[in-house]
Amino acid sequence: MFAQVRLMISGHFQKFYEKLLLDDDPEHRVRSALESLEDILPLDEVACDTKSAALSASLRREGDELFFAERESLVGLLQAWEYYCKAVALAPVDDASLPLAYANRSACLFHLKRYADCVADIDKALELSYPDSMRPNLLRRKVKCLKILGQSEDAEDASLEASQWLRCIDLRRDDKEFLERKIQVAKDVVELETASTAAASLPSMTANRKIPCASEAVEIRYNKKYGRHVVASRDIEIGEVVAREPPYALQLGSGCLYTHCSHCLARAWASLPCPGCVFAVYCSAGCRDEAWHAYHDVECPVRGYLLKLNVNDIAPFSLKVAILAIREAGGFRQLREQLRRIEQSEDPLKKSFSDGLYRSDLYQTFYHLESHEDKILLKELITILLNTALILYYVSTKTSFIEDLTNESSQDLCSSDDALLMGKLIAHHFMVIQMNDQEINRITSALENVTIMRGA
Numbered sequence: 419m420f421a422q423v424r425l426m427i428s429g430h431f432q433k434f435y436e437k438l439l440l441d442d443d444p445e446h447r448v449r450s451a452l453e454s455l456e457d458i459l460p461l462d463e464v465a466c467d468t469k470s471a472a473l474s475a476s477l478r479r480e481g482d483e484l485f486f487a488e489r490e491s492l493v494g495l496l497q498a499w500e501y502y503c504k505a506v507a508l509a510p511v512d513d514a515s516l517p518l519a520y521a522n523r524s525a526c527l528f529h530l531k532r533y534a535d536c537v538a539d540i541d542k543a544l545e546l547s548y549p550d551s552m553r554p555n556l557l558r559r560k561v562k563c564l565k566i567l568g569q570s571e572d573a574e575d576a577s578l579e580a581s582q583w584l585r586c587i588d589l590r591r592d593d594k595e596f597l598e599r600k601i602q603v604a605k606d607v608v609e610l611e612t613a614s615t616a617a618a619s620l621p622s623m624t625a626n627r628k629i630p631c632a633s634e635a636v637e638i639r640y641n642k643k644y645g646r647h648v649v650a651s652r653d654i655e656i657g658e659v660v661a662r663e664p665p666y667a668l669q670l671g672s673g674c675l676y677t678h679c680s681h682c683l684a685r686a687w688a689s690l691p692c693p694g695c696v697f698a699v700y701c702s703a704g705c706r707d708e709a710w711h712a713y714h715d716v717e718c719p720v721r722g723y724l725l726k727l728n729v730n731d732i733a734p735f736s737l738k739v740a741i742l743a744i745r746e747a748g749g750f751r752q753l754r755e756q757l758r759r760i761e762q763s764e765d766p767l768k769k770s771f772s773d774g775l776y777r778s779d780l781y782q783t784f785y786h787l788e789s790h791e792d793k794i795l796l797k798e799l800i801t802i803l804l805n806t807a808l809i810l811y812y813v814s815t816k817t818s819f820i821e822d823l824t825n826e827s828s829q830d831l832c833s834s835d836d837a838l839l840m841g842k843l844i845a846h847h848f849m850v851i852q853m854n855d856q857e858i859n860r861i862t863s864a865l866e867n868v869t870i871m872r873g874a
């Protein structure tokens with residue numbers, strides 16, 4: 419909406435509107451939106467949130483206040499935990515605020531009985547520049563967790579390490595003796611009986627030979643009325659599983675950026691922050707690295723601007739799918755060629771099939787989901803195209819992803835085949851996602867319903 423308002427203020431909105439009416443080629447429309455960028459600029463004056471030691475410290479203090487006042491209540495603990503999570507995400511990677519945020523969150527996790535997560539946070543704080551004088555006490559918490567988790571040998575090692583640090587630090591003798599006794603008492607904690615946590619297995623189904631994600635009880639058909647659709651090929655029992663289909667891509671809702679993993683969407687109790695931005699945390703180093711190589715290297719320097727300009731969650735999702743698609747094909751040129759080949763196919767059903775299989779893990783299938791492009795209102799299309807132009811502007815100025823750009827001007831973007839293809843895809847994804855995404859919500863109370871993710 420920001421871009422549309424700026425364009426209206428500039429007095430050039432009508433010109434853009436008329437261009438769209440006269441030319442319905444998707445790439446030409448993206449070019450018109452890019453040409454309008456000059457009327458929306460100066461975008462280079464927009465600043466996005468970045469890491470800040472002061473902000474991280476302030477969030478940590480808010481977490482501390484809540485933790486000490488409310489630690490007897492689960493709600494209070496969870497609220498304090500959320501403050502600490504944000505303090506972790508905002509702390510610069512080489513600043514003392516990061517280990518302090520990890521350490522304080524570990525206290526919260528201990529009270530939440532998340533003992534393994536508590537140990538993970540303590541280890542991260544100790545690997546960084548956590549103050550020497552505070553190490554014995556932090557290690558004491560680690561001893562307690564390891565004993566509860568039944569890891570007695572590791573608990574003994576942590577206890578020895580705590581005592582060694584205690585000898586090194588400058589502390590009054592009485593205080594040292596008191597802390598040493600507390601470290602020894604920590605070893606008396608009794609191991610917790612662990613309940614069996616076997617993961618529930620999904621019901622089985624006999625896989626369809628042509629549709630690997632569905633059972634043989636269904637088949638895909640196409641007609642003009644319904645487009646591509648599924649029909650039963652036999653009677654289906656009540657409760658029978660007929661499809662188990664992972665989404666092609668997932669997008670975490672912006673309300674959960676600090677509490678859930680941006681890649682696998684699991685709740686990230688002991689989250690690891692993205693070292694570059696303040697908008698992505700991960701449940702593990704594995705998820706962080708996978709996300710970085712798959713799409714986040716491009717998304718990372720761009721996402722903050724989209725959030726700052728209040729572009730909705732579909733914008734970064736559309737961008738993510740475009741990055742995945744271009745990389746899946748092996749580059750811009752290969753993807754253009756692949757789409758051209760598919761478009762030439764006469765059979766609308768075959769457009770979604772690859773080597774005779776309906777593969778929902780391939781972009782080709784996503785691309786051909788119903789978008790109702792022909793029914794979209796022009797005013798909605800204008801918003802989509804201007805958002806697309808904004809995304810292209812930030813991708814071109816903040817990353818080197820668009821291959822055939824020689825400089826960062828918006829005129830260069832208008833003459834870049836790669837930028838126009840990417841813009842066409844992003845605009846198309848907006849429409850596909852609006853029609854096909856599945857929302858997963860977390861209901862925390864009668865009044866709060868948080869969108870955790872979108873999948874398509």
Ligand SMILES: [Zn+2]
Nearest residue numbers: 679682701705
């Ligand atoms: Zn994860």
Ligand SMILES: [Zn+2]
Nearest residue numbers: 692694695718
């Ligand atoms: Zn990032």
